[in-house]
Amino acid sequence: MKIKGNSKRGLTGTTMGFFFGFAAVALYGPTAIKFKEAMDLTPLMLGLLIxxxxxSGSLLRIPFGAWVDTTGGKKPFFILMLLSVIGLGGVTLLLATNYPHGLEGLYPLILVFGFLSGCGIATFSVGIGQTSYWFPRNKQGLALGTFAGIGNLAPGIFSVVLPIYLSYYGFISAYFAWFLFLLxxxxxxxxxxxxxxxxQYRRKGMSGEHAKEKAAQKGQEMFPLGGVKDSLINSAKIKNTWALVALYFTTFGGFLALTAWFPTYWGIYQEFEPIKAGLFTAIFSIFASAIRIPGGSIADKLGxxxxxxxxxxxxxxxxSxxxxxxxITISMIAVLLLASGMGIANAAVFKLVPVYVPKAVGGAAGWIGGLGAFGGFALPPIMGAIVEGYGHIGYARGFVAFVVLAAINLFIIYLLLKNKAKADSVLKMA
Known part of the structure; x- marks a missing residue:
């Protein structure tokens, strides 16, 4: 019976797929003004389009992440990538055949294709589960940090490359290029x-117990329990799953929110030119993603x-x-410190997933990745409301939201450590 691959190949596949998955959503923000002009969109319609x-990239992480526990990650991951190809391909075709004067009336269809395009970043929770099953617990931090760190480099890299490409080759050409890249x-x-x-053994027809025995002989330590529904329910019953959701809401949701917010902060509050504001935003995005890799290794060593x-x-x-x-100088130093905290914390959170939810990693990754990423939607409106209340200085005061969230999360982590100490004490007494 031939069994394919190893942990290195497994990690390479998921990391590469997640990186490419960002291609389908990279263009929407920078080219939104083109849609606004062509379809005379209101600010609300434009915001929804963006x-x-x-x-979809956040909410679909929940069911697809849980699916990993029944079939492995390759099938759900590949389906999400194909849906993303359909979405970006559909938008590209509409632009090629109808832009600029024929897009009126096509807004609902563009939204549908936009929703499908986001499936590429929903691969995150699938990749987390798929990667976790390849590695022993003492190497989870580095493996997951590498997967997420390299994959999350994509937004920062695209934010630098895209403006250059647009200036040389134009709007529609960029969509064709990114579509081919995703394909x-x-x-x-x-x-x-x-x-x-x-x-792989299960697909060969082996029973669950026999497959576990054979896989364990080859070094696999983690195994699923139950199906998709079971994985979601089992992970949801564990209260620490929701503690990790709260942490990830702040760190990864915050990462997504600030990637969208920083161009406004640098442009309006610090009065940077658009290209300079984009570059400074890319510094935050790339640094937060890159530091996630050593962050995973640090989490392996320190906990x-x-x-x-x-x-x-x-x-x-x-x-603060x-x-x-x-x-500007102090703000930039603070941004790098913020990027470090978010990037390293992101790695630490998923180091904890197999520790606290070892029998439903996929389900937990779905809840954490999906609801955590939802912070990317919830936080910008809160920061915007602060701007409305305070005026120009509100672009700075909006960061108070993260002061509050960080304080809440410190209390949550304290409770995690306290409960873990109690559990260890009980085990020793037993």
């Missing part, structure tokens, strides 16, 4: 990705809870500085 890919990535993922040994606590302290301090400071 947000719709991220909506290539989907094909490469289909060829390279492979599920962990247990799922996810302790690393998350230190990260939250960094987020609280950086947000940004809330009340105006100096």
């Amino acid at each position: 947000a719709i890919p991220a909506l 290539l990535g989907t094909l490469l993922y289909g060829l390279l990705a492979v599920d962990a040994y247990y799922f 996810g809870e302790k690393v998350a606590m230190l990260s939250m302290v960094a987020i609280l301090l950086a947000s 500085i940004l809330s009340f400071g105006h100096s």
Whole structure:
């Protein structure tokens, strides 16, 4: 019985697929003004158009993440990539045949294609589960940090490359190029990705127990329990799943929110030119993603809870500085500190998933990745409301939202450590 792949190949496939998955949503924000002009969109309609890919990209993480526990990650991951190809391909075709004067009346269809495009970033929770089953617990932090860190580099890289491409080749050409890029990535993922040994043995017809035994002989440590519904229900019953959701809401949801917010902050509050504002935003995005990789290794050595606590302290301090400071130099230092805290905390959170929810990793990854990423939608309106209340200075005061969230999360981490200490004490007494 031939079994394919190894942990290195498994990690390479998911990381590459997640990176390519961002291609389908990279264009919506920077090119939104083109849709507004062509279809005479209201601010609300334009906001919905920009947000719709991220909506599917967050909420679909929940069911697709749970699906990993029944079939392995390759099938749900590939389906999400194909849906993303359909979405971006549909928008590209509409632009090629109807832009600029023929788009009126096509807004609902564009929203549908936008929703499908977001499926590419919903692959995150699938990749988390798929990667987790490949690695032993003592290497989870580094493996998941590498997967998420490299994959999350895409928004920052695209924010630098896209303006240059648009200036040379134009609006519609960019959509064709990004569509081909996504299609290539989907094909490469289909060829390279492979599920962990247990799922391969199950597809060969082995019983669950026999498949576990054979996979364990090859080094696999983690195994699922139940189906999609079971995975979601089992993980939802564990209260620590919701503690991790709260942490990830602040760190990854905050990462998404600030990637969208910083161009406004640098442009309006610090009065930067658009290109400079985009560059400074890219620095935040790339740094937060890149530091996630060593963050996973640090979490392996020091423990996810302790690393998350230190990260939250960094987020609280950086947000406080940004809330009340105006100096560009100090603000930039605070942004790098904020990026460090968010990136390292993101790695630490998913280091804790297999620790607290070992029998429903996919389901937990779905809840955490999906509801956590929803922070990318919830936080910008809160910061916008603060701007409305305070005026120009509100662009700085809006960071108070992260001060509050960091303080709440420090208390949550304290409770996690306290409960863990109690559990360890009980085990020792037994």
